Amino acid sequence: MKNILVVGGAGYIGSHTAKVLEEKGYTPVIYDNLTKGHKKAVRGYTFIKGDLGDKKKLAKVFAKHQIDAVMHFAAFTEVGESVLNPSKYYENNFCKVINLLDAMREANIKYFVFSSTAATFGEPIMEYIDENHPQKPINPYGSSKLMVETALKDYDTAYGLKSVCLRYFNACGAHPSGKIGESHSNESHLIPLVFQAALGKRDSIKIFGTDYPTTDGTCIRDYVHVCDLAAAHIAALEKMAETGGSDQYNLGTGSGYSVKQIIDMVKKVTGLEIKIEYGQRRAGDPAVLVASSEKARKILGWFPQYDLENIIKTVYKWEQKRKY
Ligand code: UFG
Numbered sequence: 502m503k504n505i506l507v508v509g510g511a512g513y514i515g516s517h518t519a520k521v522l523e524e525k526g527y528t529p530v531i532y533d534n535l536t537k538g539h540k541k542a543v544r545g546y547t548f549i550k551g552d553l554g555d556k557k558k559l560a561k562v563f564a565k566h567q568i569d570a571v572m573h574f575a576a577f578t579e580v581g582e583s584v585l586n587p588s589k590y591y592e593n594n595f596c597k598v599i600n601l602l603d604a605m606r607e608a609n610i611k612y613f614v615f616s617s618t619a620a621t622f623g624e625p626i627m628e629y630i631d632e633n634h635p636q637k638p639i640n641p642y643g644s645s646k647l648m649v650e651t652a653l654k655d656y657d658t659a660y661g662l663k664s665v666c667l668r669y670f671n672a673c674g675a676h677p678s679g680k681i682g683e684s685h686s687n688e689s690h691l692i693p694l695v696f697q698a699a700l701g702k703r704d705s706i707k708i709f710g711t712d713y714p715t716t717d718g719t720c721i722r723d724y725v726h727v728c729d730l731a732a733a734h735i736a737a738l739e740k741m742a743e744t745g746g747s748d749q750y751n752l753g754t755g756s757g758y759s760v761k762q763i764i765d766m767v768k769k770v771t772g773l774e775i776k777i778e779y780g781q782r783r784a785g786d787p788a789v790l791v792a793s794s795e796k797a798r799k800i801l802g803w804f805p806q807y808d809l810e811n812i813i814k815t816v817y818k819w820e821q822k823r824k825y
Pocket of ligand 1: 579
């Protein structure tokens, strides 16, 4: 197991995983259509501009680079947009993944690591969401990811294609080098927006709802560093190759932080003032989403290395140096 095709590797989580793969002695090969990704995020790696709809190109890439396993990061991830334009989500996040899996079958590539999401669970019915929590997504984004999870079970049974589904909670942070980090054209995520407010790139940060049943009234999420997620991909790949079995893991730190606590931590780390506005709840936001990652800890030996303060420090470094 050496050559790993990182599909969507020029995007946020893909580019960090490529870097961690390289640090651990693997050879990442990046395949990305650059609709969302950044070429600057994958400098120094083999890069192929290509789309997952292009089976012929995938076949050539698999053969030329002697690909042993595939990691998929090429999804659209905006929950709100998925409600307004489900076609875009089912097409890209489901149909194109099936295309990729079929190209893998034809090339006899047996190992697949899939970026899934906490959004496959829908409204939480338990405090810490573990792998046994019912999966009832409440938006097309979550549904499109769950459809792939379902297909992967069937592909294992029928074709012996082994996979690991990794359900991220709130991915955040940047590589400690500060050379790569989170960069979206229409940013909607909390931490980058708080930094925009701190650095004067926007007037303020608006808190979506202050009347949630939480200690300070704002939503609680489980923020997990992108390099910890990257490390989980590699641990999951290695476990799958060792045991020859497919599996699923929830990935979070098991600690929840409120929107206000995030803003306070950015203030503490940067020493900058942040203007806050108080707004209405955002549709579709559950009050609390926190992972139980006991299974990943026990089976993969995965322990997140970054606490919230260190997460925010890596973002600050990235924000001060960012080139894209
Ligand atoms: N928030 C604000 N103001 C903002 C932006 C966000 O108050 O300007 C709040 C949200 O209401 C939410 C929290 O900050 O309570 C985090 O919001 P994000 O948009 O950063 O992240 P989400 O929790 O909505 O979603 C993220 C990913 C999804 C994934 C989900 C799984 O974007 O793809 O985590 O937990 F499905």
